Amino acid sequence: MTALGELTRPWQAMSYGFLDPSAKREMRRAMLKAVAVPGCQIPYASREVPMARGWGTGGLQVTLTLVNPGSVVKVIDQGADDSVNAVSIRQFVQKVAGARGTWDTQEATILQSRHRIPEEKLREDQILVLQVPNPEPLRPVQPNMSLARQMHADADYGRLWLVLYEQVVRSGRIMQGASYPALVNGRHVMTPSPIPRWDLPKLDMARHLTLLSAGREKRIFAVPPFTRVQPLAFDDIPFRVEDHASLVCHRSGVAGFFMNEIPQPDGSARHELSDSHFGIKAIRRSEGEAVEIGETWYRNGAVT
Amino acid sequence: MSLPSPRPAPQQPPRDLPRLMTTPPILAMTGISRRFGDVVALQDVSATVYPGEVLGIVGESGSGKSTLLRMMNLEDSPDSGDYRLAIPGAAGNLFDLDRYRRRMLCARHVGIVYQNPHLGLLMGHSSSGNVAERLLIAGERRFAVLGGRAREALDASEFPLERIDARPIELSGGMQQRVQLAKAIALEPALLLLDEPTTGLDVSVQALVLDTLKRLQRDRAITMVLVSHDLGVIRTMADRVMVMRRGRVVEEGLADQIFQDPQHPYTQALVHAKL
Numbered sequence: 001m002t003a004l005g006e007l008t009r010p011w012q013a014m015s016y017g018f019l020d021p022s023a024k025r026e027m028r029r030a031m032l033k034a035v036a037v038p039g040c041q042i043p044y045a046s047r048e049v050p051m052a053r054g055w056g057t058g059g060l061q062v063t064l065t066l067v068n069p070g071s072v073v074k075v076i077d078q079g080a081d082d083s084v085n086a087v088s089i090r091q092f093v094q095k096v097a098g099a100r101g102t103w104d105t106q107e108a109t110i111l112q113s114r115h116r117i118p119e120e121k122l123r124e125d126q127i128l129v130l131q132v133p134n135p136e137p138l139r140p141v142q143p144n145m146s147l148a149r150q151m152h153a154d155a156d157y158g159r160l161w162l163v164l165y166e167q168v169v170r171s172g173r174i175m176q177g178a179s180y181p182a183l184v185n186g187r188h189v190m191t192p193s194p195i196p197r198w199d200l201p202k203l204d205m206a207r208h209l210t211l212l213s214a215g216r217e218k219r220i221f222a223v224p225p226f227t228r229v230q231p232l233a234f235d236d237i238p239f240r241v242e243d244h245a246s247l248v249c250h251r252s253g254v255a256g257f258f259m260n261e262i263p264q265p266d267g268s269a270r271h272e273l274s275d276s277h278f279g280i281k282a283i284r285r286s287e288g289e290a291v292e293i294g295e296t297w298y299r300n301g302a303v304t
Numbered sequence: 305m306s307l308p309s310p311r312p313a314p315q316q317p318p319r320d321l322p323r324l325m326t327t328p329p330i331l332a333m334t335g336i337s338r339r340f341g342d343v344v345a346l347q348d349v350s351a352t353v354y355p356g357e358v359l360g361i362v363g364e365s366g367s368g369k370s371t372l373l374r375m376m377n378l379e380d381s382p383d384s385g386d387y388r389l390a391i392p393g394a395a396g397n398l399f400d401l402d403r404y405r406r407r408m409l410c411a412r413h414v415g416i417v418y419q420n421p422h423l424g425l426l427m428g429h430s431s432s433g434n435v436a437e438r439l440l441i442a443g444e445r446r447f448a449v450l451g452g453r454a455r456e457a458l459d460a461s462e463f464p465l466e467r468i469d470a471r472p473i474e475l476s477g478g479m480q481q482r483v484q485l486a487k488a489i490a491l492e493p494a495l496l497l498l499d500e501p502t503t504g505l506d507v508s509v510q511a512l513v514l515d516t517l518k519r520l521q522r523d524r525a526i527t528m529v530l531v532s533h534d535l536g537v538i539r540t541m542a543d544r545v546m547v548m549r550r551g552r553v554v555e556e557g558l559a560d561q562i563f564q565d566p567q568h569p570y571t572q573a574l575v576h577a578k579l
Contacts, residue, residue, distance in 0.1 A: 153404075154403065154407055155404075156407070158437050158438075158440040158441040159426070161440040161445075162426070162433050162436060162437045165433055165436050165440070165447065165450060166429060166433045168447055169432065169451070169469065170469075234446060234447040235445045235446045235447075236446050236447050236448055237447050
């Protein structure tokens with residue numbers, strides 16, 4: 001006779017990586033589907049994690065599913081590694097998975113990010129996880145989600161172009177700042193989370209896998225390596241990134257990258273690198289330390 | 305002095321057959337039947353439309369005329385029936401096409417003006433944007449061309465161009481219909497469907513919209529199918545008339561013939577009620 005106790009696992013305080021195995025299995029299946037159909041939103045169950053919806057629960061679930069004891073995790077919040085949100089997510093992953101945390105883009109294997117893609121190029125062995133608040137690019141033009149899904153099925157994106165058309169008519173240029181809609185692999189239009197326009201060209205034919213996950217909306221989508229990501233733009237009005245090429249970081253003296261604007265009491269503004277650890281590395285190098293800075297997506301403010 | 309030789313007698317040109325007899329129809333529907341539960345909406349209805357003509361469809365409410373028009377726009381499928389359009393890329397029974405092909409075909413080749421502008425227009429977008437959307441769906445990606453052609457279409461439907469950026473919701477009923485019309489003709493469709501385009505407009509605006517339609521028809525020789533319960537509108541616009549009742553076509557013929565010499569008792573009642 002086999003005792004029931006022999007068939008069950010020994011008691012544990014929690015499963016590895018916080019999520020239970022069936023939740024991770026479901027996540028993996030959703031991720032595989034998302035990779036198989038680039039840019040298509042795949043539904044998933046979105047489990048509870050000890051964090052409020054809207055603070056990166058979608059990204060966290062992907063990270064917890066992908067993580068293993070050998071992983072090196074970097075968490076970015078608006079370009080910074082030291083904000084409360086970034087620190088607590090990174091510490092949580094370290095605690096429940098035994099993975100190592102880092103600030104260095106070169107060193108990390110999993111990068112969970114909110115609003116930014118690092119300035120240094122990512123490699124094949126790195127995975128970028130983006131936290132997405134609103135995964136549906138059609139929401140502003142079609143509030144009915146059932147109809148929006150039909151529009152995706154029909155590749156009926158005329159209304160997204162219409163929004164851009166009206167922005168040009170009204171303002172003379174495209175006003176869409178973040179979440180700029182982009183056509184993935186020539187088929188699905190995605191909203192690439194609230195990354196600035198500056199970061200969108202980084203996804204095109206990138207070497208790394210990007211997973212975009214919305215915890216509250218329970219949708220996951222992906223940009224696999226070497227996939228075309230084309231921002232929607234008119235033939236005679238090309239896509240433009242932010243005019244940050246000429247801005248100089250007041251702390252590191254580096255120019256030609258995406259900057260944060262810091263208003264000064266006298267009404268003027270100073271700028272500093274948005275990718276904070278990239279800035280730290282630049283300062284260290286200028287002080288004579290042997291710091292390795294990877295190849296960057298942009299050089300002198302232009303995409304390489 | 306010789307007399308000028310007599311001019312040769314003018315030769316009689318060979319008498320052409322009427323155009324209706326020589327040109328193949330642009331639209332051919334045969335044996336369309338459609339039931340909604342117990343209600344028979346259409347019973348074995350056939351219709352043909354020839355290039356450049358205006359086919360008027362009259363009938364009381366519930367006679368199936370709007371259902372028929374929805375079928376022509378491929379928004380609905382019948383229980384049985386065959387639908388062919390003589391346009392490039394549309395071979396075979398169009399009801400066999402999948403959703404995507406139907407949508408692309410209709411977006412490119414069929415224009416429609418609904419009675420209710422909310423069905424045909426995006427109320428949150430500008431009027432020029434509404435027209436441009438049609439071109440965007442058809443794949444136009446040049447901003448200058450989009451703007452230019454939207455303006456052209458709105459101008460052709462006699463829309464006041466100073467209001468081009470106003471949203472349709474801010475416009476009067478007559479102007480909303482003009483925006484719908486501009487949207488419908490922007491791609492120069494092979495077929496223009498009009499579902500009670502002037503119902504709900506006051507008589508003077510109705511006359512202006514009909515004027516525009518008439519002029520468009522004359523200038524561009526657009527093939528139109530006009531559904532209305534208003535005999536006055538049909539009489540003004542249509543070359544041929546189809547009278548429908550309870551899902552069947554009860555009478556069909558040239559407009560003058562139907563109005564002067566109605567044969568079917570229902571048509572007689574209809575014509576006499578009007579006049």
